Amino acid sequence: MFKLAVLPGDGVGPEIMAEALKVLMSLGKKYHLQFEISEALIGGCAYDETGTPLPSSTLDLCLESDAVLLGAVGGPKWDKLPVHLRPEAGALLPLRKELQVYANLRPAQVFTSLAGASTLKREVVEGLDIMVVRELTGGLYFGSKQREDLPGGGRRVVETLEYTTEEVERVVRIGFDMARRRGKQLTSVDKANVLESSRFWREIVESLANEYPDVELKHMLVDNCAMQLVRNPKQFDVLVTENMFGDILSDQAAQLTGSIGMLPSASLGGKTGLYEPIHGSAPDIAGQGKANPIATILSVSMMLRYGFGEDNAADALEKAVTRALDSGYRTADIMEDGKVQLNTSQMGDLIVENLGVSTGGS
Ligand code: IPM
Ligand code: MG
Numbered sequence: 001m002f003k004l005a006v007l008p009g010d011g012v013g014p015e016i017m018a019e020a021l022k023v024l025m026s027l028g029k030k031y032h033l034q035f036e037i038s039e040a041l042i043g044g045c046a047y048d049e050t051g052t053p054l055p056s057s058t059l060d061l062c063l064e065s066d067a068v069l070l071g072a073v074g075g076p077k078w079d080k081l082p083v084h085l086r087p088e089a090g091a092l093l094p095l096r097k098e099l100q101v102y103a104n105l106r107p108a109q110v111f112t113s114l115a116g117a118s119t120l121k122r123e124v125v126e127g128l129d130i131m132v133v134r135e136l137t138g139g140l141y142f143g144s145k146q147r148e149d150l151p152g153g154g155r156r157v158v159e160t161l162e163y164t165t166e167e168v169e170r171v172v173r174i175g176f177d178m179a180r181r182r183g184k185q186l187t188s189v190d191k192a193n194v195l196e197s198s199r200f201w202r203e204i205v206e207s208l209a210n211e212y213p214d215v216e217l218k219h220m221l222v223d224n225c226a227m228q229l230v231r232n233p234k235q236f237d238v239l240v241t242e243n244m245f246g247d248i249l250s251d252q253a254a255q256l257t258g259s260i261g262m263l264p265s266a267s268l269g270g271k272t273g274l275y276e277p278i279h280g281s282a283p284d285i286a287g288q289g290k291a292n293p294i295a296t297i298l299s300v301s302m303m304l305r306y307g308f309g310e311d312n313a314a315d316a317l318e319k320a321v322t323r324a325l326d327s328g329y330r331t332a333d334i335m336e337d338g339k340v341q342l343n344t345s346q347m348g349d350l351i352v353e354n355l356g357v358s359t360g361g362s
Pocket of ligand 1 (some may be wrong): 089093247
């Protein structure tokens with residue numbers, strides 16, 4: 001029995017979560033997995049109901065669950081609130097911190113049948129399969145911040161970037177481990193030509209490298225990495241980097257695949273993992289059945305694989321998604337000429353149907 005905290009959140013969150021749960025239930029039957037599911041409020045809807053975007057009942061539920069499945073949070077309605085009450089800074093960042101999920105895995109994978117949907121040329125992205133490992137609970141996003149008035153007029157702002165040896169070591173190890181189970185190449189991204197924190201990061205990466213002789217290690221400066229990601233993204237297998245660089249590069253890597261609506265994520269390191277699509281709450285299309293549920297459905301697959309060690313169920317789910325796309329069905333965000341457009345729940349149904357199809361050993 002796996003205990004699951006389900007947080008649909010705002011915008012398209014509830015629609016895509018409904019499809020993810022549909023798929024999860026169906027997989028559970030097939031693979032004899034049992035889930036105890038509890039839903040809770042997070043984000044703007046939690047603020048509206050309780051006055052805080054991360055109610056303590058939600059946090060407690062998450063902390064005592066085996067995994068947290070999150071839809072999306074935020075929307076224009078809550079953008080003007082003081083920062084600690086906003087869905088992103090007031091709920092998402094503290095949830096990650098409380099769960100101690102310091103390693104954020106963001107795969108950017110191009111499905112063969114979607115290679116034409118990328119804004120980059122087909123030959124640049126076809127077959128692309130990158131895993132970005134982003135440090136998620138440290139660095140600039142969590143450092144102390146302050147503003148002050150200057151005596152002569154004007155103001156001053158300070159943001160602090162801190163990392164300890166342990167914080168860097170543990171996430172870099174996840175990078176090496178990931179590379180070991182994939183293509184055996186790790187690129188550590190930093191700005192060591194300028195930043196002291198990056199030189200610190202690089203020294204730690206170097207000190208761990210001899211424990212992973214089977215993994216080919218490269219260091220790359222973040223500006224060069226941004227360029228290489230659009231020039232020749234297939235050179236990369238696993239990228240590991242600090243929080244802010246990872247935030248930026250993972251959006252860039254996601255867009256290589258054509259639609260951010262396809263990409264899942266897993267945040268690991270604590271007792272309970274957090275699984276969520278990379279995309280946001282898309283308030284402009286909320287409630288219209290237009291959202292692509294695949295990123296959330298693939299987040300379920302990451303939960304099964306990395307959270308529960310249920311690789312067979314995860315493989316079956318990923319194959320079902322591939323088959324649904326190969327058979328010519330699309331949601332609006334990935335629609336192309338000659339394909340059949342489905343709404344959110346029809347795509348969920350189609351993936352469930354494809355779970356039942358025999359794979360013929362492929
Ligand atoms: C992400 C998002 C968040 C982040 C925001 C919403 C706080 O951009 O998950 O990448 O910066 O981590
Ligand atoms: Mg981001």
